[in-house]
Amino acid sequence: NHKLVVFEDVNELYNLAQIRRDFVANASHELRTPLTVLSGYLEMMIDMPSEETQMWQKPLDQMFHQAKRMQSIIEDLLTLSSIESDVLLKAPEAVAVDDILQIMARDQLAIYGEDYEWHFEIAEHLGLKGYAEPLKSVFSNLISNAVRYTPKGGKIQVRWYRDQQGAHFEVQDTGIGILKEHIPRLTERFYRVDTARSRDTGGTGLGLAIVKHALEKQGSFLAIESQIGKGSIFSCVFPAERVLTLKD
Numbered sequence: 001n002h003k004l005v006v007f008e009d010v011n012e013l014y015n016l017a018q019i020r021r022d023f024v025a026n027a028s029h030e031l032r033t034p035l036t037v038l039s040g041y042l043e044m045m046i047d048m049p050s051e052e053t054q055m056w057q058k059p060l061d062q063m064f065h066q067a068k069r070m071q072s073i074i075e076d077l078l079t080l081s082s083i084e085s086d087v088l089l090k091a092p093e094a095v096a097v098d099d100i101l102q103i104m105a106r107d108q109l110a111i112y113g114e115d116y117e118w119h120f121e122i123a124e125h126l127g128l129k130g131y132a133e134p135l136k137s138v139f140s141n142l143i144s145n146a147v148r149y150t151p152k153g154g155k156i157q158v159r160w161y162r163d164q165q166g167a168h169f170e171v172q173d174t175g176i177g178i179l180k181e182h183i184p185r186l187t188e189r190f191y192r193v194d195t196a197r198s199r200d201t202g203g204t205g206l207g208l209a210i211v212k213h214a215l216e217k218q219g220s221f222l223a224i225e226s227q228i229g230k231g232s233i234f235s236c237v238f239p240a241e242r243v244l245t246l247k248d
């Protein structure tokens, strides 16, 4: 029951897309400050329990938790709109992907080192000509999804390597897996297989949309292979002409 709108002029469609992007970016930006104030006061009340606030402790915790969720959604919406627009205006730069991934590996091991069997295979001196921030979003979203959708005790492998085709980034997990019919829709904004699970683990439903757009800007795209109950592989290839060999 969708209404079909026919655009005579393709520019009109581009303008509409631009208006939508600007609106989302502005609305998100406007919501940031009030939310910071809200969660700031809530945090203060939680940290200073008194006779009066004691009976409110549980609702206060809930409110703080929800305010934090809203903040994550807003941050993701802002990331998405900055990837869709700003990034194009700047010139691509040399990005030390190996260093970025080493730091991420260290952080994951510090937080979840005990919970998973981790394998990091990161080729040294392998970088890209591109945009650092969107690339970081790609890596961090795919790695944090592997953590969030893999029960503790599972195995997570992260690979960064090169071959004739280009540079490959891959995250493989032994997690819950995804039914085939969902795969084509995972990169849509707010599309989730299991909304409750996504929320409980701190998901915003925007992660893979960010990954998709960020990869497009790097001349790459996301490939997803998955088997329910066995695990998933999220991977992408960056074309050879964007691959850099970095010096120390």
Ligand code: ADP
Pocket: 141, 145, 146, 149, 150, 173, 175, 176, 177, 178, 186, 187, 191, 192, 193, 194, 198, 199, 202, 203, 204, 205, 206, 207, 208, 209, 232
């Ligand atoms: P979310 O914040 O909900 O994780 P994403 O856009 O990152 O949003 O992912 C969209 C959906 O794809 C998730 O809700 C989840 O159902 C599914 N998904 C993503 N990564 C994995 C994974 N590694 N294993 C299983 N399912 C996944």
